[in-house]
Every structure is written in C-alpha cells, then in structure tokens.
Amino acid sequence: MIGDNKFSIQHKEIEQVNCLYLRGYLDAHTAPVLESAINDIIGKGQNKILVNFGELDYISSAGLGVFMAFIEDVRDSGGDIKLADMKPKVFSVFDLLGFPVLFDIDKEEKISMEKFRKGDTSIKYIIKK
Amino acid sequence: MDLKKINKTVIVTIIIGLLIVRFAGDALLFIIDKSDTNVAILWKTLTTLILIIPVYILIFRGLNSKISGYSEEAEKIFFLQLNRISLLIFILFSFYLFLHFIKLKTQISNNLFALLSSEIYALYSIILSVYILFFIWLWLLNKRHRRTIFQLVILRNGLFYFVIVEVLITLFPSMNKPVVSIVSKLMAIFIAIVMLSTSRNNQWLALLPKPEKIKLLWLSLFVVLVNSYITYSIYLGNTIINVSLLGFSPGAISFVAFVLGISVIYFFRILISVLASIPTSYIIERKMRELSSLRELNKVVSDSIEMNLLLETVVRLALKSTKGLAGWIELYDKDGTTNISASQNLDEEKINILDKSSELEKIFKSLEKPLVIDSIYEDKILSKLNWSVIPTARALIAVPLHSSGDKIGVLVVLCTDEYGFDDDDVKILTAFSDNVSIAIENSRLVKDSIEKERYKQELMLARNITEKLLPQKLPSLKNYHVKAFSLPAEEVGGDYYDIVNLKNGKPCIIIADVSGKGMSAAFYMAQLKGVVMSLARESECGKELLKRINTTLYKAIDRQMYITMSAFVIDNEEGKATFARAGHMPGLFKNNGDVTEIIPRGIGVGLAPQDTFNEHIEELELQFKENDVFLLFTDGLNELKNQKQNDLGIESLVDLLKQSGNDNPIAIESKLKNLITDFSQDESQIDDITVVIVKYAKMLK
Secondary structure (H helix, E strand, O other), X not given: OEEOOOEEEEEEEEOOEEEEEEEEXXXXXOHHHHHHHHHHHHHOOOOEEEEEEEEEEEEOHHHHHHHHHHHHHHHHOOXXXXXXXXXXXXXXXXXXXXXXXXXXXXXXXXXXXXXXHHOOOOOOOOOOO | OOHHHOOHHHHHHHHHHHHHHHHHHHHHHHHOOOOOOHHHHHHHHHHHHHHHHHHHHHHHOOOOOOOOOOOHHHHHHHHHHHHHHHHHHHHHHHHHHHHHHOOHHHHHHHOHHHHHHHHHHHHHHHHHHHHHHHHHHHHHHHOOOOOHHHHHHHXXXXXXXXXXXXXHHHHOHHHOOHHHHHHHHHHHHHHHHHHHHHOOOOHHHHHOOHHHHHHHHHHHHHHHHHHHXXXXXXXXXXXXHHHHHHHHOOOHHHHHHHHHHHHHHHHHHHHHHHHHXXXXXXXXXXXXXXXXXXXXHHHHHHHOOOHHHHHHHHHHHHHHHHOOOEEEEEEEOOOOOEEEEEEEOOOHHHHHHHOOOOHHHHHHHOOOOOEEEOOOOOOOOHHHOOHHHOOOOOEEEEEEEEEOOEEEEEEEEEEOOOOOOOHHHHHHHHHHHHHHHHHHHXXXXXXXXXXXXXXXXXXXXXXXXXXXXXXXXXXXXXXXXXXXXXXXXXXXXXXXXXXXXXXXXXXXEEEEEEOOOHHHHHHHHHHHHHHHHHHHOOOOOHXXXXXXXXXXXXXXXXXXXXXXXXXXXXXXXXXXXXXXXXXXXXXXXXXXXXXXXXOOOOXXXXXXXXXXXXXXXXXXXEEOOOOEEEEEEOHHHHOOEOOOOOEOHHHHHHHHHHOOOOOOHHHHHHHHHHHHHHHHOOOOOOOOEEEEEEEEOOOOO
C-alpha cells in the first residue's frame, strides 16, 4: 500500500490485470501518488489497468487529469485503463465531464475484469493528440 | 542645598570681589604697619573662611551628575582632569621654586608686593588642594557602587567642616584646647580613612589600553613626587609655602598639608595599581581586542545581508585580533569551484599566483579542523608555493567554515613571525568561522525569502491580469438581466465568463473553468478568451461555438488539462434560449418557481478529438417565462468546503433559487455571497468561484 491517511492506493495483480484500489481523497495534492503508481505499472511493460474507486470519497479535476495523461499511451500499446465501482458522487464528476464516452466505467470490478479477459473494448475510438 | 543651581559667574564674581577686598585690607594693614596684630589675624582668618565657601561651591557644584558609572566618557573626563591637575601641580612647584629662588620669604615683612605675591601663592595652593579633592572625588565616581554616594557625602561635608574647625581654632586661640585639637586631628584621620578605603576599587585600571596606562603611570609618579616634596617642605616648617600659607590664613596650612598628604598616598596607590597591571596588559588587551572584534562581527552578522561586506569585515577583524599580516576567505561553490570571496592585504590575483598548483586549495578542502603551519618554509608542501607575492609571511592558520554540516569554505590568515600563532588565535578564528557560518546561513535564508516574495508578487501580477480578462461591465440585454461575479481562490485560477455576440448577433453567455490551478490554468484561460472572441463571430449557435473551441484547443493543450465550459445563447427577446455544455457543471433553471438541473450531453474541451466531441455534444432549448432565472456556476461553488470538509453541494443552490421569489439578480448575487461566507466560515477557499445569474423579466422590479 502506498499513500497516507488522506489518500492511499492498494495494488493487486489479478490475471495480468493491475488493479489499483483507491481510497480517500484524490485531488491536486494526492494526484502525484496515483500518477507514480500508474507510471510504475507502465514502466514494467504492463498495460492492463483496472482502477477500483470503491473506497474513494472525492475526486477533483486534477485527479481526473491523471487518467487523461496515460490513456493514450496505454491504448496505443494495446491495453486499457478501466474504471470501476464508483460511488454515485464520484461517478457524477466523471459523468459531467463526459468520461463515460472516453473510458470504460463499470459498476463492478468483475464486469471490467470480464472485459479484460475477453479483450473487449466498448470505447471504439482512439484518443490521440 | 543644590549647588548645581548656583550660577557660575555669580560665584566667580563673589570670589574676585572678596579677593579684592582681602588684598585691599592686607595692603591697608601693611601700610599702617599693623600686619602682626590680632586684628590682622582675625581679618585674614575671617576673609579666608568667607572666601573658601564660594571656592568650594564652585569646584564641587553639580558633581554627582557629571559622571555616572564607568564608561568611556568617564575615562575621557578623568584623563582630562588628570592632565589639568598635573599641570596645576607643576605650576605650583615652579612657583614654589621661583619664590624660593628670589628669597621672597625674607622680604614679606617689609615689601607690600612680596606680601601680596605670597598671598596669591597661598591662595593658589589652597585652590589647588580643593581641586585635588575634586579629582579624587571624580576618581571615586568613576567606579561607583552602592556605597559611593554615602562616602562622597562624608568626604565632602567632612572636609568642609574640617576646614571650618581648623580656621576656627586659629581664629580663636583660646579655643585651642587639647580637646578641640584632638577632635580636629581625629576628623582628619577619619576623612583620610574614608578616602583611602573608597579607593580600593582600582581593578578597572587593568582594562585601560597600554598607552593610557603608561600615561597614567608617569602622571601619577609626577604627582606623587612633587606633592611629597611640597608636603615635606610644609612639614619642615619655615619654608616659603609655610610662611605664605601662615601669612594668608593660619588655618590654611593644615588643610593644604592634609590634602597634599592624602594625594601622595592616593596617587601612590594608583601608581602601584597601574604598575602591577602593566605586565598583564598584553593579555588583557588581546582579550579586549578579541571581545570587541567578536562584538563587531556579531553586529555585522546580524545587520548585514550583503555577503561581500560581511566577509571583508570578517577577514579584517580576523587580522586585527590575531595581529595577522594578510588573510582571505575561500568559498566553495556547489559545483566544487573555489572562489576567493574576501581578502585583506593580498588580492585575488596574488593568491592565485601563490597557489598556482592548487596544492593549498587541496589541503584546505580536506580540512576537518583548524590547521596551523608554524613555519611555511619548513612545511614540505607549503614551502614549494610561490611566497614571493608576500615575502614577509612566515606562519599560516586556516580554519574551515561549515554551514548546515557542509564544508563551505576556509578562512586563512598569515603572519610575519614563525610560530606567530598560538592556541588563542586558533580559538578566536574558530569563533569567527562559527559566526561566518551563521551569517552565510542567514544570508541564504534572506535570499530565499526575497525570492519567495518576488514569486508571490509575480503571482499577484498574474492574478491581476487574469482578473482583467473578465468583463469589467456586462452589456445590458433586452428583457434579460445578467449579473456575474468571480471570487478567485488564493492562487491564480482559470475561471472565465463573458458575453459575446455570435455571427447572427445573438448574445452568448460563456462560463468556463480550466482544470487545475496556478499559472498554467491562468495561461490557458487567457488563451481561451482569445479563442472565444475570435470563434464566436464565426459560430451560429452555442453548440457550434463549443465544437470549434474544442477543435482549436484539443491539440493545443496538455493531455491532463481540459476546460469545462457552457454556452448560453439568447435566441430572442421573448424568452427563448439554448444551452450547450462541454463537461461543465449543470445549469440551474428556475422555471415557474421550480428548479431543475439542465444537463445537456457534452464532453469537456480538450478531452476528446473533434469527431468524438462533436458526436456527443447536444444543445437544449429553454423557454423562459417572466421572473425565470438561469444560474451558471463553476465547481468551485458547489465544492466549496466548510470546516468539516463537507461540500456546499448543488442542493443548497437549488434551495436558494427556490426561495429567491422574484428577487432581481443583484439580490440573488448578495444571497449567494452570504451563503458562501456563512458556509465556508474561516475555511479558506481552494478553488475559484464564478457565477452568472440570468433573469428573464420584461418588467424588472
């Protein structure tokens, strides 16, 4: 586990999928923790990332930016970042921004896992800058 | 009686008047040849007594306040008086020899001029005696303590009564019984004891600089010798001074003899003290010098942020306190280069010539504690250096400088004598190096805080600029009443609102929030304003404007950055409007008293490429009725925190709108601001808050 009381991440690897369990507050101050966690995964050459928001209470715009920063590279290499198990309040932040169009956001972790297993990507277009 | 308040000129006038009367009387007595009668003695004694009072007052007036405690100024006054008194004693002595030489003594009885001369001489010696008392008095004040005042009072008044008793005894010879005589002698002894006991505090003499000690030595020796001689001659009797004083006033002789006798003992004590302290004066002077150097250094350290000045001072003081010949400070940069930062009596060029091979530098850099080279020509490495740049140098001392545990430089001092540095020099230079380290640390902290301050000012400037990007005044629209405000958080932010005209002339209200905070957000916001201004003229509706903005900005902004924005377009004066949203907060529509969140689909600007963005953006039509309100805001408002870190939430805004009745936008604005203040209490605002209130009313109340 990395992080502190305010924000922490638990990292588990299940069937080649890197699962990140977020907890607490994800804002401009804590975003770098998530950033380095994802960086570590990509650095190891892995590209299947599942982010579980089950214990996350709050996300700010800087927190959202982290996913934007990586999604392009991850998808280029054939992987994906899937988001799952969001509390309604957190989901509404993603929703307002239009994230459901850009990311796989699933109600439960197992749905995302299933998608990884099948190699299914419901997001059809590629984000490229 | 307060002697201070008596005017000096008045006293001098009285003294001169009395003298004239006195001399006139003496002359008259001489002429009528009655000089030896009892009447003549009575006259002399009485006038002397009357004369001595103003003289006494003149010399002793205002003394208590003249010198207080031991200070440099007191020392100055003291030496001034000592010089004066030595001169006066010298005059007395010369006068004495002169009168003796012309054998005045034998002529007094038959020559008026001789008589008056001897009287002037007597008067002079009396005044000098009082003056010597005054000097001893000063001496006592110079090192004053709790009991000094008491002693001074005894001394002053005791002396005065002593003079009176002496005079009275001679005035009324019938009183000259053994008892009175014994009382008078006892008084003299008592006063002498008081004077001598008060003089025991002479330690401060040891702190005087050597030249002053020598001066004091000679002066006190002179006073002792001359006064001994004169006192001895008074003791012998029948000398010119005896005759003069006796002729002037019978009581004066014991007074003058007493004072001169006391002064001999007193000055002898001073002489001994000074003599005893001279051998140690080198050490004491050195300690004093060290102390004053350290004091000066401390002052510079605490006052100065000018590094060079400070280092120069350090080298100068280091030379002063070690009697060094030349010195310098080398400081090491972070990249390992060495800079000569300050030097005395040796410039950087010469130091570089001296240490051409950088051997010295290498030695200095490896220093952990002070290094003393007693003879540079006997040292293996140092003897190879090019000492011709400073041929008189013989010994070297180098003290490393540290700052927060790191070695940051070295202080080097050279001197002209082999084995010229001792342990004390090492100690004092180490103390110096500690101070320098503190100073360097201080100056770095000051520099840091200046930089921080500058950064803060630049941030303020940026904030002022971004504030100016917001409209200063909103245009007035028919039937629509718009009010907007933006409350920036402490840092510069990226909130933006504006009213622009579309291609077809329809007014379009824009609200936007650049993700993140700080400078980058502010720059994107400035960029956004330009983009909005230019693209609005080419767009027919809000949706199209947002699409164009995304197309333009998508590639231009960073991956993790995005802009959420909404466009509210007024289609006609009859209440028709359209609302498009790109990832922004919902619009709150108060319609017929009910409040609904209006959330057309739309992705934030910069998040998705043109196709995706355009595919997913929609525009909703709204129909306003009289008194309907539309509220646009950024997430800084609904995410405003209170002390419990709870959000203000959209619900509160909905409630506020519901309860606003037919309020005009100004009233809603003030209610919103009150809500913000009441909710956040003292919790600081972490994000910019921007609100645009649109009210539709044909007749605004």
